[in-house]
Amino acid sequence: MRITVLAGGVGGARFALGLREAARRGLAGLADARIDIVANTGDDLWLAGLKVCPDLDSLLYALAGVNDTDRGWGRAGDTERVNAELAAFGVGWPWFTLGDLDIGTHIARTSMLQEGASLTEATARLSARWDLGVTLIPVTDDDVPTFVETTAGDSMHFEEWWVRTRASEPAARFVQRGIEVARPAPAALDAIRGADIVLVAPSNPVVSIGTILGIDGIRAALADASAPVVGVSPIIGDAVVRGMADVCLPAIGVATNAGSVGRHYGSRRDGGLLDGWLVDPVDAGVVDAVEEAGIACRAVPLWMSDPDRSAALAVDAIELARGLRADVAV
Amino acid sequence: MRITVLAGGVGGARFALGLREAARRGLAGLADARIDIVANTGDDLWLAGLKVCPDLDSLLYALAGVNDTDRGWGRAGDTERVNAELAAFGVGWPWFTLGDLDIGTHIARTSMLQEGASLTEATARLSARWDLGVTLIPVTDDDVPTFVETTAGDSMHFEEWWVRTRASEPAARFVQRGIEVARPAPAALDAIRGADIVLVAPSNPVVSIGTILGIDGIRAALADASAPVVGVSPIIGDAVVRGMADVCLPAIGVATNAGSVGRHYGSRRDGGLLDGWLVDPVDAGVVDAVEEAGIACRAVPLWMSDPDRSAALAVDAIELARGLRADVAV
Numbered sequence: 001m002r003i004t005v006l007a008g009g010v011g012g013a014r015f016a017l018g019l020r021e022a023a024r025r026g027l028a029g030l031a032d033a034r035i036d037i038v039a040n041t042g043d044d045l046w047l048a049g050l051k052v053c054p055d056l057d058s059l060l061y062a063l064a065g066v067n068d069t070d071r072g073w074g075r076a077g078d079t080e081r082v083n084a085e086l087a088a089f090g091v092g093w094p095w096f097t098l099g100d101l102d103i104g105t106h107i108a109r110t111s112m113l114q115e116g117a118s119l120t121e122a123t124a125r126l127s128a129r130w131d132l133g134v135t136l137i138p139v140t141d142d143d144v145p146t147f148v149e150t151t152a153g154d155s156m157h158f159e160e161w162w163v164r165t166r167a168s169e170p171a172a173r174f175v176q177r178g179i180e181v182a183r184p185a186p187a188a189l190d191a192i193r194g195a196d197i198v199l200v201a202p203s204n205p206v207v208s209i210g211t212i213l214g215i216d217g218i219r220a221a222l223a224d225a226s227a228p229v230v231g232v233s234p235i236i237g238d239a240v241v242r243g244m245a246d247v248c249l250p251a252i253g254v255a256t257n258a259g260s261v262g263r264h265y266g267s268r269r270d271g272g273l274l275d276g277w278l279v280d281p282v283d284a285g286v287v288d289a290v291e292e293a294g295i296a297c298r299a300v301p302l303w304m305s306d307p308d309r310s311a312a313l314a315v316d317a318i319e320l321a322r323g324l325r326a327d328v329a330v
Numbered sequence: 331m332r333i334t335v336l337a338g339g340v341g342g343a344r345f346a347l348g349l350r351e352a353a354r355r356g357l358a359g360l361a362d363a364r365i366d367i368v369a370n371t372g373d374d375l376w377l378a379g380l381k382v383c384p385d386l387d388s389l390l391y392a393l394a395g396v397n398d399t400d401r402g403w404g405r406a407g408d409t410e411r412v413n414a415e416l417a418a419f420g421v422g423w424p425w426f427t428l429g430d431l432d433i434g435t436h437i438a439r440t441s442m443l444q445e446g447a448s449l450t451e452a453t454a455r456l457s458a459r460w461d462l463g464v465t466l467i468p469v470t471d472d473d474v475p476t477f478v479e480t481t482a483g484d485s486m487h488f489e490e491w492w493v494r495t496r497a498s499e500p501a502a503r504f505v506q507r508g509i510e511v512a513r514p515a516p517a518a519l520d521a522i523r524g525a526d527i528v529l530v531a532p533s534n535p536v537v538s539i540g541t542i543l544g545i546d547g548i549r550a551a552l553a554d555a556s557a558p559v560v561g562v563s564p565i566i567g568d569a570v571v572r573g574m575a576d577v578c579l580p581a582i583g584v585a586t587n588a589g590s591v592g593r594h595y596g597s598r599r600d601g602g603l604l605d606g607w608l609v610d611p612v613d614a615g616v617v618d619a620v621e622e623a624g625i626a627c628r629a630v631p632l633w634m635s636d637p638d639r640s641a642a643l644a645v646d647a648i649e650l651a652r653g654l655r656a657d658v659a660v
Contacts, residue, residue, distance in 0.1 A: 049379075049441035082412060085434020088459055091441050100430055104415020107433075111379035111421050129418055 001033040003318070004195035004227070006139075008040045008208025009055035010072060010242050011234055012201040013062035018310025019199070020063065020133045028315040035134040036191035040203070041119070042146040042176050042211030043158050048092040050106040051113055054159070055208065056123055056138060057105060064130040066101075072242070075101040095164045120185045137191055139212045142182035146207055149173040158207060162244060171251040176211055184217045192221040197321040199314075200231030200273065202241060202302065205261050206248035213273065222273060228321040230276035231265060232313065233258035236302050237282040259286025267294030276320045278302065278313070296324055331363040333648070334525035334557070336469075338370045338538025339385035340402060340572050341564055342531040343392035348640025349529070350393070350463045358645045365464040366521035370533070371449070372476040372506050372541030373488050378422040380436040381443055384489070385538065386453055386468060387435060394460040396431075402572070405431040425494045450515045467521055469542045472512035476537055479503040488537060492574060501581040506541055514547045522551040527651040529644075530561030530603065532571060532632065535591050536578035543603065552603060558651040560606035561595060562643065563588035566632050567612040589616025597624030606650040608632065608643070626654055 005016060016037050023030040037059060044053045054073075061067035061075055068076045078099030086092040098106065105126060112122035118141040127136050146158035150169035158174070161167060176182075192198060203209050213219055222229060235258045240246045246256045254264045258279040266272020274295045279286055280302040290297035298320055304310040335346060346367050353360040367389060374383045384403075391397035391405055398406045408429030416422040428436065435456060442452035448471040457466050476488035480499035488504070491497060506512075522528060533539050543549055552559060565588045570576045576586045584594045588609040596602020604625045609616055610632040620627035628650055634640040 048437050049444045050437065079409075079411065079430075081409065081430045082434045082437065085431055086438055089434070089438035089456060091438040100409075100411045101415055103433070103437075104412045104419070107378050107380065107412065107437075108416055108419040108421040114379045126419060 001029060002036070002194055002196045003030070003033050003199060004036045004038060004191040004197070005199045005201055006038050006203075006209055006212050007055070007059065007201040008203030008243070009043075009058035010062075012037070012039065012055065012203045012208070013059045013067070014304045014310060015199075015201040015232060015314065016059060016134060017062055017307065018304055018312075019314040021307045021311040022314040022318070024133065025311060027311060028318045030318065036137055036187075036195070037134055038137050038139050038188045038191055038212060040208040040211050041138045041140060042144055042207055044143065045145060045157055045159055047096065047098070048086055049110070050103070051110045052098070052106050053109070053119075053138070056136060057102065059136055060105070060123075060126060060132075063132040063134060063136070074099045078102060093160070093164070096159065118185070120187050135191075137187045138185055139188050139218065140182045140215050141185050142178060144176040144179045144182045144211065144215070146211065147175045147177055149175060167244060167247045171248060173251055174207055174210070174248065176214060179211070179214050180216075182215055184215050184221070189217060189221050192218070192225055195225060195227040197318060198222065198225060198227045198229040199317050199321070200229065200265070202232040202234035204234065204243050204245045204248055205254070205264060206245065206252055209265075210252070219273075223268065223271065228275040228324045229268060229273055230278065230317050230321045230324070231262065231274050232278045232317060233261055233280065233283070233302060235261055235283075236280040241302070257286065258283040259289050262286070262290045262295055262297065263293045269294040275324045278317055278320065296320065331359060332366070332524055332526045333360070333363050333529060334366045334368060334521040334527070335529045335531055336368050336533075336539055336542050337385070337389065337531035338533030338573070339373075339388035340392075342367070342369065342385065342533045342538070343389045343397070344634045344640060345529075345531040345562060345644065346389060346464060347392055347637065348634055348642075349644040351637045351641040352644040352648070354463070355641060357641060358648045360648065366467055366517075366525070367464055368467050368469050368518045368521055368542060370538040370541050371468045371470060372474055372537055374473065375475060375487055375489055377426065377428070378416055379440070380433070381440045382428070382436050383439070383449075383468070386466060387432065389466055390435070390453075390456060390462075393462040393464060393466070404429045408432060423490070423494070426489065448515070450517050465521075467517045468515055469518050469548065470512045470545050471515050472508060474506040474509045474512050474541065474545070476541065477505045477507055479505060497574060497577045501578060503581055504537055504540070504578065506544060509541070509544050510546075512545055514545050514551070519547060519551050522548070522555055525555060525557040527648060528552065528555060528557045528559040529647050529651070530559065530595070532562040532564035534564065534573050534575045534578055535584070535594060536575065536582055539595075540582070549603075553598065553601065558605040558654045559598060559603060560608065560647050560651045560654070561592065561604050562608045562647060563591055563610065563613065563632060565591055565613075566610040571632070587616065588613040589619050592616070592620045592625055592627065593623045595625075599624040605654045606647075608647055608650065626650065
């Protein structure tokens, strides 16, 4: 059994933890499942000469159990001594805090890249420090930094828009620079092509999943894959669970609503992404509209408030996928 | 009055502090002196993708008053959290400790270099954080990493030889890779050409001062300079005051002796470096031999154990220089 998850950062990490937990408990026939996480790299940035990968790091730290669960980003127990030095030297973004332990990751990664490793290889080497139980794969080894064009006519890196301006100017458009020529990481393509089930984590549909799907070759690989594709809504009761999907969705003309996001992804039958879609029971009212769009839709609890619930959600996604394709290996 | 000092790391820093102290106290007509420190870069290295400049950093931290005086290197009160991360990821040299605050410097410098700044410019930007009272100038903007060829036939970076192997294999030869094509930093040449007095700090004659002199154009600039050149022995009583000159001098066939080092530098009269040479009173016995070699030699206390003594030594060096050339501006 091979499960491949398309994921952004924090929501993706929570979902990946649930899936790994289900596998560790041997639920839903997942005991020996191989789990590959194809991660968004659209909010990666070069800062003070260091390659920073917010989503890969969120996934890495959460799966390693070293993430800061209170703050929601970075390493637990981190300090900011290096960051203060950089600020004193006038280097980097004073409003973008890098923890000391986190900087260790960035230096290590940057050093590997400078020695010629691909981001895929660097991610594997960083991951090898821990027994993650899953494989982290960047969707592409190429830089595809997301820039936000605001309705006021400004353009800035996504992290600057989100962290410095707190999205104060509405986004008119998100542009992943270089995405036209970016190629999918070979391991990401392989994970999609070889999957028995593909799951779409409850991540930002615009700047996380949208970026993954925007890499040339990823949509085609998903369309051609034998695996069913089941997604989990990042929206519960017309609000984002975490992150900033609500301020991103307007730029692509999609309402902040579990049904709208499912229909935006679209049915595979019609060339879209999804065979199945999970929404929360509070959104049960959208199930019919999603099913009419050709996507099998179930309402199951989506709040991943503890490992039990996260694992249960993963099992729900697996079981929906199995029900859609009689040929999915158990 | 313009004073230019050729300097390595810790000994150079101690001497530079003394000279600055003398200037701050208005001793020896130094009240308004401009002080330029031309620093060795031969033990610079790229480690984990970061540009590390041990001598420039020793000078910077000492002059900024943030150096660790107990340990003799790095920043006071530093921690090693990032270093532990790098070790856990298998990146860098496990035996070469980088402090967190120190890493802040390396990241800032590397970032500036990557943006196209020269090492001279990066050093100026780092220096601007503090009121150093002197200008730090790398002798060259080009990489000239020192490799040690040992008598056992091994070859390794100087820092590896010194820090990891503790110089356990004697050095047969020191090779500054790339020195044949390295050019002097324009500001270093200007500091030598425009100096009223050039001082040679009590630094390692082989891997610090030797590297500075090995950069094409530096010896010629010194030979042509109107300023007298006065050096301070790094050897007192046939032992190094600090550092590792004793394990470096044998490789160039020079005895660890204040007189031998002075004669190794040689008299300017004969195309060598020095007009004057200061040795410690315990080495007064070498004065005649040095003078016979055409170098004015004085025995004055060289131990820079506190600011008073360091300042006094700087004054001794200045006064010897003034006595050698009637035309030196006061």
